[in-house]
Amino acid sequence: MKMKRILTALAVPLLALFLLADTGFAQRERGFDDKEIRIGQWGPQTGPAAPWGAVARGSKLVFDMVNEKGGIHGRQIRYFIRDDQYNPSQTMAGVRELVDRRGVLAFVGGVGTAPGMAVQSYLRQNEIIWVGVCSGAEAFQDNPWQWNMWPSYFDDGSLLAKFAVENKGYKKIALFYQNDDWGMDAMKGINRRLKEHNMELVAAVPVEPIERDLSSQIARLQSSGAEAIIGIVAPTQAAIALRTAVSVGFQPQWLHSYNLCDFALMNHITDGLWAREGVITSAFTDDPNADTPLMNSYREAVKKLAPEERWGIFYMAGIVVAEPLVHALEKAGPDLSTAALRDALDSIADFKGIGPRITWSKESHRPPRELQIWQCGPNGETIVVQDWIENELSME
Amino acid sequence: MDMKRSYYEDIELFGSGTVLFWAIILLAGLLAAPFFATQYHVYLFNLILVHIIVAVGLNILVGSTGQIALGHGGFFAIGAFVTVLLMTKLQLPFFVALLGSAFIAAFFGFLLGLPALRLEGPYLAIATLAFGLAIMHIIGHMELFGGRTGLSAPPLDIGIPQLGFSWVLHSQVSKYYLILAITVGMVLFAINILKTKAGRAFVAIRDSEIAAEVIGINLAVYKTLAFAVSAFYAGIAGGLYAFVLGFFDPFTFNLILSVIFLVMVVVGGLGSVMGAIAGATLITYLMYDLFKNVGEVPVVGDLLVSFSRQWLTVSGIDNFNLIALGLVMIGIIIFEPLGIFGAWIRVKKYWKTWPF
Amino acid sequence: MPFGQLLIEGLAMGACYGLFGLAVVIIYKTSEVVNFAAGDMAMFSTFVSFHVLTVYGAPFWVSFLAALAFAALLGVFIEFFFLRPAKNPSLLGLIVITIGTQLLLAGVASWKWGAEQQAFSIPFSYQVTYEIMPGFVISQWAIAVFIIAALIMAFLYFFFKHTKLGTAMRATQQNKHAAKIMGIKTNRVFAFAWAFSSVIGVTAAVLLSARTILDPQFMMEPFLRAFAAAVLGGLMSIPGVLIGGGIMGLIENFFGYAWPTWKPITAFVVIVLVLCIRPAGLFGKHYVKKV
Structure with missing residues (x-):
């Protein structure tokens, strides 16, 4: 009998909380301020898929190079890597932590179809820019908040x-x-x-x-x-x-x-x-040993900024996905906002880094269709x- | 010290007024928690609650009945996939789908219980492990279940949309209250089960199968029942997990997950419901939060980075999480064979008899 | 169907599983603990060998001996520091300790050597092949596997039957307390069993890594298969484990040829079916429990 009383006593506040819960909890940090722009990426740093973790560390090279030159319009890039062990529930945890506690403007890369699928709708609802998921799956193609460059x-x-x-x-x-x-x-x-x-x-x-x-x-x-x-x-x-x-x-x-x-x-x-x-x-990249100014600058940067990393293809993939984001951030100008970055990404045309040539528009965020x-x-x-x-x- | 003076004392849900008092305080704290936490923490709470349901159910099988099970990832998967499929393909309301999937999981639990009548120890471990692997691969190779790509959960509608009464939960916070209510219910149910005839039969089987049989316990019935009940719990938890995550693929439910469930129960303390809760909370928290991203922790992080630059590799620094988890598991069992629950009993005893 | 090729490859892989299964069985035979860390202990020792080989540039046999020595030490270390201090542990408690050890070793190995795949070659190359008769191609690697497995099995069979230590190990398994009363230092027996199992494990792991590749995860799947093979063989009988491994390899290869989609689980399903008929494995004796 005591049991029943307790349960009824609990049921009433519970219902009230339910109704409260769906309203107004959406306070989260902004993704940038006058000093820094926060960017995140997830990737398996441990566990069976860990070799792919080099992608997230490759993007770091690009951001470190930008910071070394004084940042983008006076803002430094602060970059977070979250280890998800290729496990969707861990990806979700890492992404939510970055969005809710740190505040990030954009995500870049992100290895794998399943981890990406798990956070796709969350990122879309929160209107967070996501450039270059590392998966060629069809499921990522019609998201207005996602710009893709991984070949399908x-x-x-x-x-x-x-x-x-x-x-x-x-x-x-x-x-x-x-x-x-x-x-x-x-x-x-x-x-x-x-x-x-x-x-x-x-x-x-x-x-x-x-x-x-x-x-x-x-x-x-x-x-x-x-x-x-x-x-x-x-x-x-x-x-x-x-x-x-x-x-x-x-x-x-x-x-x-x-x-x-x-x-x-x-x-x-x-x-x-x-x-x-x-x-x-x-x-999907140029020859890693090619003697072009861009490729040489990256190879020198690795030696200087990340001497413990191997110049491998997954590492380069991280560079490939980060390049257009940096390009767009520069284009967006000093008056940074999510909308400005979005417009800058939408107007990228014929951009060529060490990956394939990219053109995005308001209508299509599809990846380039060329390979070597x-x-x-x-x-x-x-x-x-x-x-x-x-x-x-x-x-x- | 925990002497029972009458039968009714034994079957009471809360041992004393003090226990009831603290339980209510705890519950109030849990209800208020989302107002003070970020969305990220609410997501973690949800994961913990879901894992608590599995651990409490698994504890009935492993802790109370003394069977070993390495296949609960399979039941968890059945719960998740079947709940979502019943809702999307058959348009059933959420609660019906959740219960339906849990009963299907329970049925598979009953089936798995059949070989368990003859197997024990490592033999049973391999049989349950094979079950978990088989479920994962079968789900992964059937188009109905979304193949290897996985499934996305529909909006969580806890009303009956078919009758025009629709109540969709969007945020993690509202899902948190739903899951909390179900978890509290499942935990109370588990405590109750252990105080019934069936519960005592489970314990008798654990302590000695032969003795149990001699005093008239039908081994076949109660062993399969224990499997079915714990599968039911995993099924409910799986159904909720589907909505916490929103998307899941079959390889989410791998062997490692099954092993981690077992670890939760053992680290918490075999045979104790409170222990299972503590174990699930601790292990989930360790896996998802505590030792993650050590490289970013102010002082310790820099030390670790320079240490790994000197002796190890910098890129592998996230392995700290695994190492810490392993050491915690080893440490708890070495110093407290009864797990967290054993430590709790010790602390309680100390303070109850203090200053003697 | 390329019968001969599937037969030889299946048997060679199966022999590796069986050999590794022996590592599981030796610990089980003395303490009834299923060692979930067996795979990663062997992985770790293989990496030590790899380290000696590549960083110090030692010849293969030196690096292999170093790995054996390290494996023995690692086994004793884990027994002494992780398992022995546990007071009145339950069997599941001990198993959780081995799971924790597994996480620990996997973490340290990929922190030290990185997650990327490495190559590890042994003098018995898989690239040198002999055609013994039409359709039956056997590589040097497979020959080495067969010989090493046979030698180790013969040695173990002799060891458990005819040596003092082997008898002491069997006695410890049957009744720890009685063995103690009879003057057997059971702690020493346990430590020895762990060292022994670790050494056999790394032998199997070196053979496997030469054929597949070396990375911090490479023993996970073989461990599961070895464990299953050991259970199929009955966990107690030494030849039974090797036969179990052989059956495992053959099932995987022949069924895997016919239905590649289901290759990862067929062997496990077959084993469960076998266990339903013979609950103590093919060669295990089903002890009737005394009250």
């Missing part, structure tokens, strides 16, 4: 297939893909391209990002008789697959997605097989076998 997986698959068929003349192509939205979207792109040539994949073999024994997958690819295999897998699986294939004497031409264009790393973890087999990948194709040379060097090329096929 569809375009990646399509361009790899185009290169394999049109430039190399392969007739039997198989697919080795990670069994998630990344692999599925890329498969759509490949199938769309092959349909143009009246071809079909001879095999499509899935793999989970956690698997370490890939013998059966390789056996299946081998028995399909493929001359070329398009790989849409993470570096670990690509390396193990290549090692396994060599150990059974199976040597097709491998074509991998742009996430694996880090030839130094891949060559290292495959005991030099990457170079020996001349693996081809697509790529590289091949790993015999000494692990990058050979650009196809300069920037745009995908002309669309999904439908």
Whole structure:
């Protein structure tokens, strides 16, 4: 009986609180002041996906370089990295902490589809600018508060297939893909391209990002008789697959997605097989060792500002996503506001950093549709076998 | 010291007026908390409450019945996915969907309880672990469940929109009150269960299966019941988790999550509801807040950064969180085998008999 | 279906799982604790070997011996500082200690060596292959795995049956207090079991890392499979564990060939089905409990 009384006594204030709760709690910090602009990024610094954490640290280089030159219109950039372990609930925690307690003007990058999906609607509701999510998933494309530059997986698959068929003349192509939205979207792109040539994949073999024994997958690819295999897998699986294939004497031409264009790393973890087999990948940056003023300035900055970092492709990806944001902040002028930054981003046209050429407008925040194709040379060097090329096929 | 002088004393929900008094103070504090906290903290509270529900349910199985379970991430996933699907595909009201998903989870719990009749120890651990993995992969490979991409939760409407009575909760704060109410209910329910015939049967099974059987406890019924009840809790928690997060993918519910649930119960103190609550709170807080971003802490952070520049790698500094979590787990078990609850009993005893 | 290739690869992977399963079993055999840190202990010791190899430029065998020595020390260290001080711990309490140790080791390793993948090669290369008959290609690496697994199994079998220490370990497992009364220093037995298990673990881990890659997470999946293989084999019998590992590798490869989508879980599902019929594994004896 006591129980019942307690419960009724609790129910009344509870109802009152419910009604109160939905009104007026929305006080949060502004993202900038006269001295600094606060920018955030999440990324897996620990846990199984931790190699991708270099993206968030790569963006730091760009901001450090800006701060060294005296900031943007007198404001320094204060940059926060939040470790989310590639776990959506952690991403949400980190993002809310930055928005509610620190106050951030914009987010940049952010590795992964699932973490991004988890915070997408929250950031949109709070009207926080988000530039360059590191995921090519379709789900990010129609958000008015999001400006994308990560090449879509569809375009990646399509361009790899185009290169394999049109430039190399392969007739039997198989697919080795990670069994998630990344692999599925890329498969759509490949199938769309092959349909143009009246071809079909001879095999499509899935793999989970956690698997370490890939013998059966390789056996299946081998028995399909493929001359070329398009790989849409993470570096670990690509390396193990290549090692396994060599150990059974199976040597097709491998074509991998742009996430694996880090030839130094891949060559290292495959005991030099990457170079020996001349693996081809697509790529979304300029050649990391190119002798251009911009690339040289970044390489020097790494040596000076972040000597412990390796000049790898994930690190460069962080630079690629941060460049347009800095460009837009400069364009927005000293009278900074969310609206001003938004207009500046909307009017970016033909901006070229070390990534692809970007054009955004009020109507379209879609990523550029061009990629390069590289091949790993015999000494692990990058050979650009196809300069920037745009995908002309669309999904439908 | 906790002597019971009559049966009714044993089955009472609150041992004494003091306990009741403090419980009400605590509850009042929890109700007022969002007025003093940021949205971020309210989100953390929500996560903690959801984890408390799972831990309390898992405690019935692990702490009170003495079974081992490494697959509760699976039930949690069933709760989340089925609740959202029932709401979006079948247009059921929220509470019906939540209960429905919890009963489905309970049914799977019952199924998992069947092999548990014959298995024990590491054998049961592998069986439950396999269950958790299987659920994760099956959900991940079925279009119905959104495949590997995952699902987005619909707006949380706690009314019955089908009858034109709609009450949508938007903010984390309003969700907090909903989850708090459900958590309080589930915790009281758990305390009550342990004081019923079933609860005593669970404890008897834990202490000795053979003795329990001899005094007439039907092992098959009560073991599967324990699995079903704890799966029910995980199902409810999963359904709420879906709305706390708003979006979830199957690999959110991985083995690590199942292991962490078990850790919460053991660190809190096996067999004690209050212990499970304390364990869930502590571990969640450690994982999501306390030792995160140590590099930004004023003095300690700089020290750690220069230390890792000298001996380790600067980019790995966030691993401090994992290390601290591991050390806390080890420390608690070494110094207090009964977990946080054991420490609490000790403190209580000390003050009750003070100054002797 | 490339039968021969799947058979050899499956058996070789399975032997690695079985070998690693032995590391789990040795600790279980003495203290009934399932060591969740086994994977990361082996990972950590492999990284030590990697460190000696790359930073100090030592030859492989020196680095391997260093790893073995380190592994033994690490095992003793964990037993002495983490498990022994626990007063009247419950079994689950001990398991939570091993989980905590796992987090600790994983954290320290990726803080020290970074999260990026590393290459680690051993003298037995997977790139050198022999075709023993048409369709049966075997690499040097696989041959090494088979030989090492067989040697270690034979040694352990002999060790547990015919040496004083082995008998003491079995006695400790069956009844700790009785063993103590009989004059066995059970603490020493535990410490020895941890060192022993750690050494076997790092042997398996070195073999696995040479075939796959080296990163702070690389033993997580193999540990699960090794644990499952050990359970399938019955947790008590040494040959049983290796056979369990072999079955595990074969199921994964043959089912994985037929249904690649379900490869990660088939082996576990099969094991649960087996356990439903034989609750103590294939080779385990089901003890009838005394009251």
